[in-house]
Amino acid sequence: MDKLTRMTKFWGICAGVAVGVAVGGGLFTFVYARGASYLTNDPKACANCHIMREHYEAWVKSSHRSVATCNDCHTPPGFVAKYVTKAENGFFHSLYFTTGDFPDPLRIKPRNRVVTEQACRKCHTPIVEAIEAHRDNEALSCMKCHADVGHPLRGAFAPEMNPHHER
Numbered sequence: 001m002d003k004l005t006r007m008t009k010f011w012g013i014c015a016g017v018a019v020g021v022a023v024g025g026g027l028f029t030f031v032y033a034r035g036a037s038y039l040t041n042d043p044k045a046c047a048n049c050h051i052m053r054e055h056y057e058a059w060v061k062s063s064h065r066s067v068a069t070c071n072d073c074h075t076p077p078g079f080v081a082k083y084v085t086k087a088e089n090g091f092f093h094s095l096y097f098t099t100g101d102f103p104d105p106l107r108i109k110p111r112n113r114v115v116t117e118q119a120c121r122k123c124h125t126p127i128v129e130a131i132e133a134h135r136d137n138e139a140l141s142c143m144k145c146h147a148d149v150g151h152p153l154r155g156a157f158a159p160e161m162n163p164h165h166e167r
Helices: 003-032 035-039 043-048 050-061 070-074 079-099 110-123 125-132 142-146
Strands: none
Touching: 003 035, 003 079, 035 043, 035 079, 043 050, 043 070, 070 079, 070 110, 079 110, 110 125, 110 142
């Protein structure tokens, strides 16, 4: 066997081992973190990770419990958009879950803030339209004043998100 063939075989084996470790680690994390539960619409799935338990328990006590699940507010409408968002968020959630390195308190990412804002506007269209009809050019953000509506946790949101929280 010539040197080029041996090197090609060596790097092929290395690549195979690396892919195997990555796939194995991913499958382990998916099973250990009960990843299949995130494919459902059950809010209990969001509480699989300990950092979300308080959010889940607060949602259970909130006014939104009877009208909205986590997916209603935190994923966009449409099958593809919903599961693309779930996959993207799931990747970061599994990374945080596996490494234990997560922001505490949690902060909503800008892209997810847009999704949640759109969900507010969808369910509360008549109210939003009535408010916007009397506004100047000032941008309206539901979450600026109502950041803690779905799962109120005192101090869990950045002060600039909710002027009612102590600064």
